[in-house]
Amino acid sequence: MTTSASAAPTSGPAPEAKSSGAVLLLLKMRTLIALIVVTAYFCIMAPNFISLGNLVIISKHVAINAFLAIGMTYVIVTGGIDLSVGSIVGLVGMISGLLITHGIPLPFMDATAYPNVFEIIGFALLTGILVGFINGTLITRFSVAPFIATLGTMYIARGAALLISNGETFPNLVGRAEFGNDGFPILGSGTVLGIPLAVILMIVVALVAAYVAGRTPLGRQIYAIGGNERAAMLSGVYVNRVKVIVYIVSGACAAIAGLIISSQLVASHPASGTSFEMNAIAAAVLGGTSLAGGRGTIGGTIIGAFVIGVLSDGLVMMGVSEFWQMVIKGLVIIAAVILDQMQRKMNRR
Amino acid sequence: MSAVAVLKQSPEPEQGVILEALKMSMVFPGTVALDKADFVVRRSSVTALVGENGAGKSTLMKILAGVISPTSGEMRLNGEPVVFNSVHDASAKGIGIVFQELNLCPNLSISENIFLTHPYTRGGVHIDRKRQFERATALLKRLEHDLSPDALVGDLRIGEQQIVEIAKALSRDVQVLIMDEPTSALSESEVEVLFRVIDELKRAGVAIIYISHRLEELTRIADYVSVLRDGKMQASAKMRDVDVPWIISQMVGRTEMPPQRSTPATSSVEVLRIENVCLPRASGGYLVDHVSLSIAAGEIVGIYGLMGAGRTELFECLFGLRSETTGNIILNGRNLAGLTVAERIRQGLFLVPEDRQRDGLMQNLSVLKNISISSLWQFRRGIAIQRDSEAGKVDEMIKALRVKVSSPDVEITALSGGNQQKVVIGKSLLTRPKLLLLDEPTRGIDIGAKAEVFKTMRQLAEEGLGVVFATSDLMEIMSAADRIIVMSRGLVTGDFPRQEASERLLVAASTMTSHLTSTHASSAQESFSPLTE
Structure with missing residues (x-):
């Protein structure tokens, strides 16, 4: 949450300052404007778009990407990248599926323990945290470039997901009341006052993440590292510690996304989450996060995730082919970065 | 300015003059790096250029080598006026420079570095590695180093890299060779080799401009000495007429503070x-x-x-x-x-580092956040930063250090260098x-x-x-x-x-x-x- 001063402190008000100030404001709000424009367009073109049912569907889709994108924003703000999140989604789904379907065999008692839903959530989060910890350790202690370290764990986690079931799907993850492990689908399809649980969870996670980024020493240090890692170190910031935390947060966010997907589908598939990391990066970048590090906000990222979600759902409803959807998504991302550069240039003046 | 007598250059061109810089001025925003400096270089001789840090030595050398263009002033090579728009212009006219900071590509081999800008080729495209190898070997031998031309520059010691840099300058036919602190990274024995090479170059008619802080070296190898002070050419003399104390007094010049x-x-x-x-x-x-x-x-x-x-x-x-x-x-x-x-x-303990931009500031953060980053633990309550007490302390610091800034929330990059420096000092002081x-x-x-x-x-x-x-x-x-x-x-x-x-x-x-x-x-x-x- 960088507070950027829009006015140069020394220069007096130039005659064109007013109009350029307005342009600057428009550029700053670009993602929100894009979201409004895209939504309005679909409301006109696709009559059912604004219906309550559809909004629920969209927000559920957005929630998945938003979890990944929140963690990704932290990582990118420190100047890193996390390519492993999509694979964590798949791995976490498979571990949950395994625990519900087969439980944990207890070696000496000839029995099987079936963890309940809360314990399953715990295992899932631990998985994400562990992968994140490995990422962070590789990057800090062994000086592996973030791109490479997380590319490696991306393959490893995906391979592990496939190994768990030998590539098979775990279907029908409803659990059994007599084992005490039923209730897993509620996470993905439950609602509170008509609002999907996943969406509420997304809002809670986003609020906490925004608070940490904006109001805590940890958040401040994340931005400091992204701005100038060496200066941050010389200022007494524990750079390595903060970086490890950031990758752990990203892994844990991916684990939540993985839980929700397999709960929504009531099944877990080892290929689930493939290329989700790219959607998460796209959402962060659309929301104004700079891949060079040091800039980006959780709020922006959430709006970015909504732009992507609304765009793909709207295009589906309009019957635009999947292939064209990809082209359009690519164009939107490039346009967003070009506008970002324009804003930076204007800021500098 | 000072009471010390200034030896002026004689107005008519002397024998053997190859390169002249007349009334060279270089104005950077806020500072005058060079102020109407005259500088003369003669064939078959070593001209030492000395001065305190910031006296304008490197600026003058960069002008002579075509790296930067002067604000005003004239340059003459062999009596003809010349203008260099780039390093290529200057090196085409036979002016070579060995930079103080090494300009080598660590990922390339010695011979690739030496011939980077002017490779031996067949048909203009195919690099003739064999010829480059032989020529590089000969150059290194002349410098009394038996390094393999295929060795990666990144694997060499700094002193050896300096030798490669010199070989690179010698690989072209130079009339004037500028050496900016060539011995700062060399060991004693390497310095001896360098001095022998300089003698040899002198005999071959090359004019050498030699910049060094090691004054005792100058008495050994320099024929002429020119002293810059605050961008002005303070004095020039034949080395045999002067001694180290004279050079120091010309460098320092002023009466004691x-x-x-x-x-x-x-x-x-x-x-x-x-x-x-x-x-x-x-x-x-x-x-x-x-x-x-x-x-x-x-x-x-x-x-x-x-x-x-x-x-x-x-x-x-x-x-x-x-x-x-x-x-x-x-x-x-x-x-x-x-x-x-x-x-x-x-x-x-706190260190205010030398390179503010690289080591001192977080360019993406505001003045306030730059000042408080080292003391966040002081403002913490629970997990949050107490923004009131943070802003209060930072405000006090800004006032105490008289940082000129309209609001603590201004981006750090909007401040002048002096105020940025005060911000870094403020950051250090807040840690008590x-x-x-x-x-x-x-x-x-x-x-x-x-x-x-x-x-x-x-x-x-x-x-x-x-x-x-x-x-x-x-x-x-x-x-x-x-x-x-x-x-x-x-x-x-x-x-x-x-x-x-x-x-x-x-x-x-x-x-x-x-x-x-x-x-x-x-x-x-x-x-x-x-x-x-």
């Missing part, structure tokens, strides 16, 4: 004691060589030294940036050895340090801001802080320090109370390589090892 404070109110309470601190150099020898010092509370200690003297390295050792450091660093009775930077900050290290605290800031920074340092010392700053500016150190320590080649070569110091003494100590000139005689004499590599 009156002391600003008559009574150094230093207490005898020791804040920092360092014992036998050493930092080994990768290629043997030491960057910081058995340094022992004691700093008292309320004292401003200036460390003077030329480039590569080990000042920055000493600070880095103290602040925990060099893991190879040995020796004891005792702050307020507690040994800091082995502590991390963050822990040393908590113990009351007991000892403050400042490395070149006035680098790149204007005169007014310099005075402010020193005023701040004085204030801090009066409040009982130990203040240690490093500089290569004599005037600064004479006017701001209570006690002056001189370093040269990693050794402490001088330790003077300000009243007993003179610019001459300091310059002499800064070019020494072994003994300690001390009125305290504090360091252990036997610890000084000769620097043979």
